[in-house]
Amino acid sequence: MRYHLENAFSHITNAGSLNLMILLVLAFTTTLLTTLLLNHSFISQQLALDKDGPTLVAFLKDTVNESKGRTLGNQIEKNRQILAVNYASKAEVLERGKTQFRDLSRLIKDGFSGVNPFPASLDIYVAEESVTRKTLEQIALDIKAYNEIEDVSLTGQGLVNDLLRDSERTTFIGIGLAIVAIWGIIRYALGKTAAARNEEIALMKLLGAGPRYLRTPFLIHGIFLGGIGPLCGLACFYGLFQLFKSQMGTLRFLTIHQPILVVVGGIGIGLVAAFSAQRKFV
Secondary structure, three states, X not given: OHHHHHHHHHHHHHOOHHHHHHHHHHHHHHHHHHHHHHHHHHHHHHHHHOOOOOOEEEEXXXXXXXXXXXXXXXXXXXXXXXXXXXXXXXXHHHHHHHHHHOHHXXXXXXXXXXXXXXXXXXXXXXXXXXXXXXXXHHHHHHHHOOOOEEEEEEOOHHHHHHHHHHHHHHHHHHHHHHHHHHHHHHHHHHHHXXXXXXXXXXXXXXXXXXXXXXXXXXXXXXXXXXXXXXXXXXXXXXXXXXXXXXXOOXXXXXXXHHHHHHXXXXXXXXXXXXXXXXXXXX
């Protein structure tokens, strides 16, 4: 075991300043990837907060009474893409406004001196998993065509779900590019190290060193770069996050399993790159 460790240590030290450069590049790559993960986590948190909110809100004209509003809601609900339509009276909307706007609601109340400025509305819930943002906008236009409707807004999950889809695509592409980049960077480092130790490796083979003895330094070097590089990137990103935390409001850092997956993934990529480099250069 001691000889394996000495051989691995010699292998890593042969890379010299290249190791430092590679670790910096891996840390920077990890920081970019972590930014995408944090963005995705933030949007997921917003979606969880808005999970009970309506997809669309249709504001009724003041001339529409409760009976007409409920009848219109039943008519709109016949659309197969709409799950439910709930009528909210002016009084109910006012109570929501007090909760939502807090101090501002008092200013509105004082400014209108006892008059309720909020219109009655229809809270419309759509099966968003099966529709796109474009489809939601088309549904909103169809609803707005009714004479009783003053305006229609896309709110709550209607906005966040679309952002989440875009974020998922961007994150998956980022993960794929990060995997390729980390694999290529580590393999390059291992190849340069193997080239620097070419004569030493040839001598060890002549002296009877087995494949396991020659493979171990590559694996340890791959684990070293694949683990330490992402770990440094996560540490730097966490430091920046804490530095600007007061400006980020309720934004929370990644869940514990996400940084662990990043580091474990880096180690896994390092091992694959090590096997690839060892097969080619030894």
